[in-house]
Amino acid sequence: MRIAVAYENGEIYGHFGHCPMFAVYEYGEYVHECEKKLVDTSALSGHQAMADKMRELEVDAVICGNMGGEGKALLLSYGIVPIVGYSGDADTASDLLVTGRLPVNPSESSGGCSCSGSCGDGCSCGSSCGGEEGGCSCGCGSFDGEEAW
Numbered sequence: 714m715r716i717a718v719a720y721e722n723g724e725i726y727g728h729f730g731h732c733p734m735f736a737v738y739e740y741g742e743y744v745h746e747c748e749k750k751l752v753d754t755s756a757l758s759g760h761q762a763m764a765d766k767m768r769e770l771e772v773d774a775v776i777c778g779n780m781g782g783e784g785k786a787l788l789l790s791y792g793i794v795p796i797v798g799y800s801g802d803a804d805t806a807s808d809l810l811v812t813g814r815l816p817v818n819p820s821e822s823s824g825g826c827s828c829s830g831s832c833g834d835g836c837s838c839g840s841s842c843g844g845e846e847g848g849c850s851c852g853c854g855s856f857d858g859e860e861a862w
Contacts, residue, residue: 714811715739717767718803719777720751725803727778729795730760737770738807749804760784767793776806776815 719726720736733755739748752770757763760780764787767775774794785795796817799806809815 714774715770715772716807716810717752717770717772717775718807719775720803723803725776725778725800725806727800729763729775729777729780729784729797731758732763732777735766735770735775736803736807737772738804738811740811744808744812747808760787764788764791764793767791774810776803776810 716738717735718738719729719732720734721732726732726734733753735752735754737750737752739750740746741748752766754763754766757766760783764784767788768791772793774796775788776796776799778797778800780788780795780797785797788795794817796810796815799815806815
């Protein structure tokens with residue numbers, strides 16, 4: 714699975730159409746087999762340009778803070794799932810999505826989700842959250858380096 718997260722300084726960026734960078738996470742057969750690459754999109758602007766870039770990158774889903782209806786429709790027309798309404802750590806959000814613990818619609822979770830890595834904040838990982846370190850992270854969230862793509 715390949716997930717793009719609107720990205721700025723390790724956090725989920727607020728808007729899809731004007732995002733300067735995306736972190737693209739590619740997960741292997743196992744969640745801990747994750748490769749993260751940063752994609753500079755600062756020269757692009759608008760929903761069409763960003764959606765075309767996501768299609769070019771062959772992502773399955775896009776996580777961002779906010780996205781207009783046009784952006785959502787474009788992504789969906791390309792077979793890409795838009796996931797909006799989140800803030801906080803990008804690595805953690807990607808890990809939660811790939812493990813099925815990040816609701817596609819944040820209003821479905823109990824009280825919203827900041828994806829900050831602390832499991833008591835309404836994220837759907839609840840008390841079964843754990844990873845190896847006891848946090849929400851299981852794959853790229855524990856990734857130490859970043860490579861430009």
